[in-house]
Amino acid sequence: MATLDPRGVSWLQITPLVIILAAFLLLPLAVIIVVSFWDYSVGGMYPDFIWQNYIDLFTTPTTLSLYQRTLKFTFLVWMFSLMIGFTVSYFLTFCVSSTTWRMALFLLCTIPFWTSNVIRMIAWIPFLGRNGVVNQGLMSMGLVDEPLEFLLFSEFAVILTYVHLYTLFMIVPIFNAMSKIDMDIIEAARDAGATGFQILREIIVPLTLNGIALGSIFIVTLVMGDFYIVRVMSGSQSGTVGSGMAYEIGGLQYPAAAANAVILVIVVVIIVSAILRFVDVRKVLTE
Amino acid sequence: MKQSALTYILGAFFCLYVLFLYGPMFVIFVLSFQGPTGGMTFPMQGVSLHWFKELWSQNTSGDVAGSFQRSLILGLVVMVITVIVSVAAGFGFRRNFPGAKVVFYSAIISLIMPGFLISFGLGLILQLMDIEAQWFTSALGAQLTWTLPFGLLIMFAVLARFDRSVEEASQDLGATRRQTLQHITLPLLAPGIVGVALFGFTLSYDEIPRTTLVVGDSNTLPMEVLAMTNTLTTPSLYAIGTITTLVSLICIGLALFSVTRMQRRTGIRGVKSDG
Amino acid sequence: MAEENLGRIDISGVDKFYGDVHAVRGVNLSVPAGSYCCLLGPSGCGKSSLLRMIAGHESIDAGDIKIDGRTILGQPARQRPTAMMFQSYALFPHMTCRDNVAFSQKMRGVDKETRYAKTQNMLDMVQMGDFADRLPAQLSGGQRQRIALARALITEPKVLLLDEPLSALDENLRVLMRNELRMMQQRLGITFVHVTHTNTEAIATSDVVVVMGAGVIDQAGAPHEVFNRPASTYTARFLGGHNVLTARDIATHPGSDRTTLAPEGDAPFYSLRQDLTRIEAATGDQPGPETVIKAIEYEGSSFKVTLAQNDTNPIIARINDREFEGSDLAVGTPVRVRYDPSDLCPMST
Numbered sequence: 001m002a003t004l005d006p007r008g009v010s011w012l013q014i015t016p017l018v019i020i021l022a023a024f025l026l027l028p029l030a031v032i033i034v035v036s037f038w039d040y041s042v043g044g045m046y047p048d049f050i051w052q053n054y055i056d057l058f059t060t061p062t063t064l065s066l067y068q069r070t071l072k073f074t075f076l077v078w079m080f081s082l083m084i085g086f087t088v089s090y091f092l093t094f095c096v097s098s099t100t101w102r103m104a105l106f107l108l109c110t111i112p113f114w115t116s117n118v119i120r121m122i123a124w125i126p127f128l129g130r131n132g133v134v135n136q137g138l139m140s141m142g143l144v145d146e147p148l149e150f151l152l153f154s155e156f157a158v159i160l161t162y163v164h165l166y167t168l169f170m171i172v173p174i175f176n177a178m179s180k181i182d183m184d185i186i187e188a189a190r191d192a193g194a195t196g197f198q199i200l201r202e203i204i205v206p207l208t209l210n211g212i213a214l215g216s217i218f219i220v221t222l223v224m225g226d227f228y229i230v231r232v233m234s235g236s237q238s239g240t241v242g243s244g245m246a247y248e249i250g251g252l253q254y255p256a257a258a259a260n261a262v263i264l265v266i267v268v269v270i271i272v273s274a275i276l277r278f279v280d281v282r283k284v285l286t287e
Numbered sequence: 288m289k290q291s292a293l294t295y296i297l298g299a300f301f302c303l304y305v306l307f308l309y310g311p312m313f314v315i316f317v318l319s320f321q322g323p324t325g326g327m328t329f330p331m332q333g334v335s336l337h338w339f340k341e342l343w344s345q346n347t348s349g350d351v352a353g354s355f356q357r358s359l360i361l362g363l364v365v366m367v368i369t370v371i372v373s374v375a376a377g378f379g380f381r382r383n384f385p386g387a388k389v390v391f392y393s394a395i396i397s398l399i400m401p402g403f404l405i406s407f408g409l410g411l412i413l414q415l416m417d418i419e420a421q422w423f424t425s426a427l428g429a430q431l432t433w434t435l436p437f438g439l440l441i442m443f444a445v446l447a448r449f450d451r452s453v454e455e456a457s458q459d460l461g462a463t464r465r466q467t468l469q470h471i472t473l474p475l476l477a478p479g480i481v482g483v484a485l486f487g488f489t490l491s492y493d494e495i496p497r498t499t500l501v502v503g504d505s506n507t508l509p510m511e512v513l514a515m516t517n518t519l520t521t522p523s524l525y526a527i528g529t530i531t532t533l534v535s536l537i538c539i540g541l542a543l544f545s546v547t548r549m550q551r552r553t554g555i556r557g558v559k560s561d562g
Numbered sequence: 563m564a565e566e567n568l569g570r571i572d573i574s575g576v577d578k579f580y581g582d583v584h585a586v587r588g589v590n591l592s593v594p595a596g597s598y599c600c601l602l603g604p605s606g607c608g609k610s611s612l613l614r615m616i617a618g619h620e621s622i623d624a625g626d627i628k629i630d631g632r633t634i635l636g637q638p639a640r641q642r643p644t645a646m647m648f649q650s651y652a653l654f655p656h657m658t659c660r661d662n663v664a665f666s667q668k669m670r671g672v673d674k675e676t677r678y679a680k681t682q683n684m685l686d687m688v689q690m691g692d693f694a695d696r697l698p699a700q701l702s703g704g705q706r707q708r709i710a711l712a713r714a715l716i717t718e719p720k721v722l723l724l725d726e727p728l729s730a731l732d733e734n735l736r737v738l739m740r741n742e743l744r745m746m747q748q749r750l751g752i753t754f755v756h757v758t759h760t761n762t763e764a765i766a767t768s769d770v771v772v773v774m775g776a777g778v779i780d781q782a783g784a785p786h787e788v789f790n791r792p793a794s795t796y797t798a799r800f801l802g803g804h805n806v807l808t809a810r811d812i813a814t815h816p817g818s819d820r821t822t823l824a825p826e827g828d829a830p831f832y833s834l835r836q837d838l839t840r841i842e843a844a845t846g847d848q849p850g851p852e853t854v855i856k857a858i859e860y861e862g863s864s865f866k867v868t869l870a871q872n873d874t875n876p877i878i879a880r881i882n883d884r885e886f887e888g889s890d891l892a893v894g895t896p897v898r899v900r901y902d903p904s905d906l907c908p909m910s911t
Contacts, residue, residue, distance in 0.1 A: 029404070090297065
């Protein structure tokens with residue numbers, strides 16, 4: 001049909017997507033930036049253009065400690081999820097020969113993703129609590145005399161929960177990348193005399209780097225953006241940037257929270273950009 | 288592959304991981320059948336459906352039935368909108384059009400942006416414009432920023448594997464564009480579209496960060512459960528967990544079933560025909 | 563037999579650009595009605611683009627294409643009197659063979675009983691009558707091709723366009739199928755345009771061979787004509803089986819006492835069929851310089867003997883195996899080149 005310009009048709013087809021993203025993504029982010037420069041008091045917020053919120057942010061010692069804790073969590077979760085994710089993916093790709101089994105086991109890993117995060121989080125409470133499964137088990141085996149307190153409502157619990165919920169985000173891209181490795185390359189390397197470890201280092205890891213980067217980006221944004229898991233699992237003892245922001249919002253200190261949000265986004269963007277230096281973005285996302 | 292010691296070690300690691308994944312859920316599942324005199328942890332004081340019944344009675348704090356209903360409806364609406372918008376946009380991206388990159392990166396940003404910030408920004412807008420937040424308006428829109436990027440990426444993957452020559456063949460044989468879409472393109476893309484629908488529903492049904500500040504007075508189920516973590520101190524909480532997990536599992540099952548049936552009918556796993 | 567109804571194609575001045583790439587350059591071609599025409603050339607020469615422009619799956623940037631005197635520009639593929647058989651066959655994987663073949667009728671609104679009857683006829687004609695209920699995934703390559711053929715022919719096109727239809731098949735099947743295609747075309751009396759990169763295939767099946775290179779037509783004509791009188795070094799080389807000689811080569815290797823430098827006027831190049839190139843062991847008392855056998859390759863019914871006169875353009879003689887085996891020729895044997903000057907074909911490029 002020569003009457004309708006094909007590009008015009010494309011524009012029509014993406015219009016709903018564009019409208020929704022503009023209204024519910026771009027506009028809110030723009031508003032956050034604007035409001036971060038507003039003034040506020042007990043009475044409410046006042047449109048303005050002041051740097052005070054940012055100055056407060058940079059001069060309060062809490063900010064630094066919140067960021068320290070957030071980055072610490074992010075790093076630890078990243079490290080554990082990477083180790084587990086890589087190992088699981090390696091097992092599925094290279095140690096499971098039957099494709100059916102591989103897919104079935106992969107599906108097994110992904111099913112929990114489809115269930116509620118809240119429930120999965122809560123599920124740890126009867127597990128880790130003072131009278132929980134772990135403690136009862138340890139005590140009945142005589143390994144400890146008293147219940148381990150640090151298991152729940154602690155930083156340990158927070159990191160454990162993050163790893164539990166988010167390791168899948170590492171597994172999927174890494175497994176995807178590993179599956180695409182041509183087995184003939186590995187055969188050739190083995191013929192040339194490479195040991196298993198050398199193959200891992202010289203071939204598998206470089207070819208999986210894209211997947212690792214993508215997974216890392218997910219982990220970083222998920223952990224740094226969280227506001228409720230840390231609160232619940234630490235028993236409100238630990239604070240991160242996210243939970244701090246939630247607190248400010250609860251206290252109606254919107255401009256301050258907005259400034260917090262802007263700084264958070266900047267930090268995340270910096271980290272993501274650093275990760276992207278290792279990969280070809282478009283190729284990874286459209287594969 | 289090398290069936291060696293390595294395989295067994297990694298296999299054991301894998302089993303541990305699966306236990307790690309499913310263990311806590313399993314504990315909740317068991318504890319939801321706690322006896323009437325039992326508490327939130329082991330030991331089990333008998334087995335009963337007591338705590339399930341409690342959910343429907345007035346004893347439980349919180350609006351479980353209402354939020355459950357809202358989550359289901361919202362999930363279905365989000366699913367339908369996600370399918371329509373993702374499929375349309377996926378088709379749009381088949382051609383190269385000016386602005387394609389911008390739209391694509393916006394979708395990626397939507398995926399990566401912490402949902403909490405989106406919720407916050409949207410909540411600010413509503414407050415400034417003096418509009419009330421509602422679960423079926425503002426929460427709906429916010430959730431779409433999470434489901435649409437997934438839907439779009441799935442459509443990209445499916446369309447990339449799609450062999451366009453069947454569409455050309457269809458037109459060659461006399462079908463109009465509409466007929467080609469109806470008889471050839473959509474049936475062959477159906478498994479992918481089911482995938483988009485699955486993502487749309489489950490992501491909405493379980494969503495918290497984007498929903499949290501724009502849900503209004505009536506909560507969705509996950510929001511309600513989150514609120515109840517402090518107030519609800521009986522195994523009813525676990526009963527909710529069991530029920531909601533069952534709903535999710537049924538959805539996955541339905542989706543998998545329909546996809547495998549579709550693929551068995553065409554006799555192929557992907558859609559590219561080889562010579 | 564009214565010629566107007568049998569699919570005469572007139573292509574004039576057709577251009578096609580893909581971005582900056584000038585894929586088809588001002589092509590002119592007339593394909594007689596009811597003929598089997600092969601577009602022959604390497605990948606990237608524009609043959610598939612040209613085919614798809616006739617079909618309507620690519621737009622034309624300049625020029626015109628007429629079928630039976632009526633232009634088809636502006637007509638979408640579905641309205642054109644053409645049908646296409648795709649390289650990958652493009653069978654609808656989610657439909658049975660019957661529904662695949664019946665598809666065009668269904669789109670036209672023909673009722674089920676009629677279209678299924680017509681389909682069964684078509685399937686019988688391509689000897690796939692028993693496979694009506696199978697899915698494409700359950701068929702072999704050759705079987706899929708027949709279904710694709712049936713599906714295209716049921717629309718009663720004037721022109722059938724085939725895009726490398728045999729390239730996915732193995733050698734024996736290829737020879738079998740090309741013969742079937744040829745017979746089908748003769749039976750139906752419509753025009754076939756068949757794109758291929760295999761020269762033997764083109765020569766075996768077609769009435770008209772169109773040799774293409776870099777977006778232009780190098781030579782078009784009957785296979786016998788094109789093979790024996792190639793118009794350019796490109797065609798001679800692409801068809802294979804030819805020695806491409808410069809005027810200087812002729813002077814150096816006269817071939818016989820009757821050889822003059824320019825048998826039919828001053829041409830820069832000459833082609834000489836390799837099987838008409840003879841060699842004889844060099845003894846002292848003959849005219850012409852000696853050269854040496856560089857390599858001998860066994861081909862079954864002949865031997866391919868490469869002479870060492872230069873590396874970029876070696877002279878090759880194809881010698882019948884009985885004849886060769888009776889001689890004393892071996893690698894390193896000094897020989898002289900012998901041929902009949904009237905076998906030389908002058909070429910201007």
